[in-house]
Amino acid sequence: MTLGATGQGVDIAPAREAAARERWGSLPGLEFRTAEATAFLSETGEAFDVVLSIFGAVWFVDPDTLLPLIRSRMAPGGILAFSHLPPGSQERLHAKAVRHDRTPDEWVRVLTGHGFSDVCVSLIDPPEGRAVGTMLVRALAA
Known part of the structure; x- marks a missing residue:
């Protein structure tokens, strides 16, 4: 991404992850995950x-x-x-x-x-x- 920024997209719906990968998957510094928000936030150390x-x-x-x-x-x-x-x-x-x-x-x-x-x-x-x-x-x- 511009200026070294990174981003993570999290959505509970697998179709949303697939759509995000299709639209923005070629951009550097982006990750996409299928996860429930509270589970993701509880498990990440970021x-x-x-x-x-x-x-x-x-x-x-x-x-x-x-x-x-x-x-x-x-x-x-x-x-x-x-x-x-x-x-x-x-x-x-x-x-x-x-x-x-x-x-x-x-x-x-x-x-x-x-x-x-x-x-x-x-x-x-x-x-x-x-x-x-x-x-x-x-x-x-x-």
């Missing part, structure tokens, strides 16, 4: 400067289980960034799925309670032709 979850584990795994694991694997000053649908939109789109939908204020409280600081939550309008936007959250490892 420290991460950035943890990014795009409509992923932060939305699907109980924050009281996942966030302490993420925080324990982050370098000081590291960045956690994640996205999910804005609060209330999951009922319209995925009535059967269980997700950890939080309001912006709830994410601030939950993240600061798990050792993160400088929490910033943005609600992004949907692109033209789409009904639902995105909630984007960023926090620093304190």
Whole structure:
């Protein structure tokens, strides 16, 4: 990767690993794994400067289980960034799925309670032709 950065992609779905390998597998410094997020974080000894979850584990795994694991694997000053649908939109789109939908204020409280600081939550309008936007959250490892 540019400037010597490395990255790891982790997803519970084997199809996502295959898609990532197909799209980005030729780039140096990238690894892809099929694993459940809490198992991966519990087993790795690595420290991460950035943890990014795009409509992923932060939305699907109980924050009281996942966030302490993420925080324990982050370098000081590291960045956690994640996205999910804005609060209330999951009922319209995925009535059967269980997700950890939080309001912006709830994410601030939950993240600061798990050792993160400088929490910033943005609600992004949907692109033209789409009904639902995105909630984007960023926090620093304190």
